[in-house]
Amino acid sequence: MSSSIQERLIPHLTCFGCGPANERGLRLRSYPGDDGVTAEFLPWPEHDNGLGYLNGGIISTLLDCHSAAAVMHEAEQRGLVAPGGGLAYVTAGLDVRFLRPAPLTEPVTLVARVAEATDDQMTAEVELRWDGKPRAAATALWKRWRPRT
Template identity: 75%
Template sequence: MLPGMTSSPAGPSIQERLVPDLTCFGCGPANPRGLQLRSFPGVDGATAQFTPWPEHDNGLGYLNGGIISTVLDCHSAAAVLDEADRRGWGPLTGAALPYVTAGLDVRFLRPAPLGEPLSLVAVVTRADESAMTVEVELRWDGKPRAGAVAHWKRWRPRPPS
């Protein structure tokens, strides 16, 4: 098991269930060198745990902001995938994912430690088939460390020219 992964609280993660061949650096189950974030549906939104690696240091002994942004983006993606799946808005032919990030407004609130399990929670606040909005937060020691509002758009692949 890679350092960022945690054991499954209830079977396969959203990513393992819906996009098992995805090679995304942050959450792709098929990327053995990636973070392999694993998100799970919950009563109050999608949840995950992530333990940063020593290589994720920002130079001051805390978690790098780029890694924070990546896990916020990828965890919000899991909430979107789960919402789309529950509503029957599955993948389009020729698209690996039914939705893509259209915007990510990240707020860094407090330093996040290295080597400690961090919690993530994501809640879909607006959903229709063409777009979704998600509020996502990274927490440690009972306090938010970073948060974001993620905007997702339905992916419409263009035919080859």
């Protein structure tokens, strides 16, 4: 399988959700597709919400980090990714809606697309799906990252 967006653009990132360099993290792997950016994720037993379903905090992390992949992919297409990759945008807001329970023992699918984009900020729409139905959805606002010196 080809390298994920995260492996190509942010290989040294240690983010808990999507950082390829975090051995103890979720290590989400997202890929460009026809309908946006997609990923599959198999929850761990430790992600239990106490009732046998996927924990809302983990769901929020997945939605945030998968929207990041959509934004990074868009930034790459626009030539806004720094040479050698790197994080070009950071989360400025995340509006999560929990729609129905998500399974703890089966893979879930994530789908994201950039809905609005300028060089300074992007808005992504992202869903976590299982069994053909959205289980959670979010709108993520991303702002351009410019480290201050």
